[in-house]
Amino acid sequence: MDAESGAVAAARALAARLAPALPVTDFRVEPVEAMSFADHFADVVLSIAVLHFARDDAHFAAMLRTMWRVLRPGGLLFCRLASDIGMEVRMRPRGGRRYQLPDSSERYLVNEALLLEWTRELGGELLDPLKTTEQQRLVHEVALGTIG
DSSP states (O other): OBSSHHHHHHHHHHHHHHOTTSOGGGOOBOOGGGOOSOTTOEEEEEEESOGGGOSSHHHHHHHHHHHHHHEEEEEEEEEEOOBOTTTGGGOEEEETTEEEOTTSOEEEOBOHHHHHHHHHHHTOOOSSOOOOOOOOHHHHHHHHTOOO
């Protein structure tokens, strides 16, 4: 699922080619915080470059809780999101957890304490230690789709 219909259409086309038996109802255009999948629907939830688009703490919480809700007990929630870990001095505060990054984009940033707090609150456990990657400016912009 994705809030952007183009992304969902691309996923449907890829699945039609690679996994034609996959139910078309598994592809939905909707925001993360309003995901309509049933409770405990998924064995794995992948959240790649989604959570750092949260508007504020409440929006982040709604997105994260919804992802956790659709996850089956014993399932895996994998998230890749922007953080200030190791880059605190390079970020410009914009209020709350929103920061301007070195590439001038603005994101909701987490830190280690917040991630560990949410892990405990949701009753999860880290399967691996937290890992961070500092991306070069060009790679960061490509990942955000701002070049080309």
